[in-house]
Amino acid sequence: MKSKDFKENKKEKDFLISRAQVLKKQISKYQEEYHKLDSPSVSDEVYDSLVRELREIETLFPEVKKDSPLQKVGGSLKSSFEKVKHIDRVTSLNDVFSFEEVLDWQNKISKNNKNYKYFCELKLDGLNITLFYKNNKLVRGLTRGDGFFGEDITENVKMINGVPLFLDGDILDEIVVRGEVVMHKEVFKKINENNKKEGRPLLANTRNAASGSVRQMDPLIVKDRQLNFYAWDLVSLKDSKKKIIFENHSDEHLFLKQIGFTLDSHGKKIEKIEDVFDYLKDIEQKRDSFPYSTDGVVIAVDSLRDRDVLGIVGKGPKWSVAYKYQAERVTTIIKDIIVNVGRSGVLTPVAILEPVQIAGSVVSKATLHNLDQINRLDLKIGDTVIIQKAGDIIPEVLGVVVEMRNGKEKNFVMPEKCPACFSAVEKKDTTNSQTKEQVAFYCTNKNCVARNKRSFEHFVNVFEIYEIGPKILERLKDEGLITDVADLFTLDKVDLADLERFGDKSAENIISSINNHKNIEFWRFIFALGIAHVGEETSRDIANHFLKIENLLKATVSDISEIENIGNVVSRSIVNFFAEESNINFINKLFKNGVTIKEVVKTKGIFSDKIFVLTGTLDTMSREEAKKKIIENGGKVSSFVSSKTSFVLAGKKSGSKEKEAERLGVKIIKEEDFLNMF
């Protein structure tokens, strides 16, 4: 089809344009049905061909693009993907880098002397996605996102090789599968050769290429990129007719293969940990010849029951580790070491590097964390150092190439005056009245310009006033419009619009964003204050415990320590904060300027307002499980018995806590009483 011919033929053009209208309607209808997770009235193949046809007409006559459904994704006009909650938390894995660490892991999980069998498989370097099937039909595809919410990339997922639109075998009610989207090295090479020829920017590496491609707004571009999907986990399977139960992860693999998924062929069940090492060596040798990039091997306990027992702790499951092959390392020169001042006053040394290309990006800075770290590494300014990217993102200085020294290197000295405000620097936490020496150095000036700046940024971030970034904040301060963040809430559009280079529209956006966030959740309010040692999690705990700012303001150190995971140091820091007049003035100013706190919505449940203390061992469940049950039902779990404790749940071999409960007259319940409460 040549465009010239059609453009010259008016009749043909008219025909195509009216044809486009029909196509648009059909495509929109399909997208709508699809979005509601209904069964669309046409097959995916037909849909595909409709899209292709319309796309072709659009390139011939761009005017057709107006209100075209191809300019949107998933049936709604949006420039981003919809966020959808995962059915489970998508965890990552704990990394190990040597056989020794693998053994450490094995010893740790084998405390009860269990002879686990293992399953090893490649860790493909791509993008983690989750696929949902209903009655064997693909209904949704999600990215990992933050682990809790993923992006709905259903349309794009259909364009990936190895993603079955329909599953083989018996019809199953619902099945959820997780796997990796990768770009094969060969495809990557071809695309880059092409990009180079046409003067377009090159793709950095296969992983970025895969993840960038999947997030394209146009599914047909995704198709062009020739991505591949490899499944590695069956997340859930629900079927009312047949109860299919698997014993091992390896059985799930076989099943996934049977119903039509592509799996990497290197997955292997291994009986002994020594054989795991052989497997690792073998893969390391072969891995360059694989069609896709790998960044390691996943070693996991094969038995699903054992996995349940071991559970998930922190960022990843205990029953699995990722054995990582050495990441790319390069050398560069430390040109200088500068010092940043954070909102808590901490001075952080940062290495300024001779820019180098590593793992797909150019790195010019790397944090050195603190003086101890610099001394441990024996770093000097002018040194040649080895760097790598931790987790493939954050540059990390690994060590010095001592042979490259020429004697001109200079030692780094922590400044005695704050680089921002020239106040004295101390090697202890100045936000706390504790005298213990710490690793970090602090600026002692509570009104330090750098600290203030960071605190302001923190405040607007926590209040989700994203329209105001650091630059605008600085500007408002310089122009004298604000002296502290409380002043933001009295700004009006005219104030901003008067500023140079400030559009009407952006002024309006900023003001409405501020107003939209005047009514704030209690935990955000607490977090935004920037109290030392009080981060997001602690703020949530405090908000749920005290419910109202008045209660928090009059709380004593021991009141606050009641909350689980808050001890003396943190509660003292909080009490000190509110004891300071300037802080109280600031809070009052916020209220005066219109900030209000939303009522804390308590998770309703039979245990709301009840504080439990657990002691001893339980028969039917672990303490961890009991705690989970209590929290799920709106209760709290504390670790000290006090007059505020509602119940002490005493299991076998309970100790001093039960006595303490007796002394204070707190109700003591046994495990069976607890179970009867549900």
Add this chain to the structure above:
DNA sequence: GCACCTCGAGTTCA
């Protein structure tokens, strides 16, 4: 008192 785990705070680049 030690060994865990969790949290806070600072950080990089596209």
Add this chain to the structure above:
DNA sequence: CTCGAGGTGC
């Protein structure tokens, strides 16, 4: 992601 430090269980 990393490090340090606080909190808690044993």
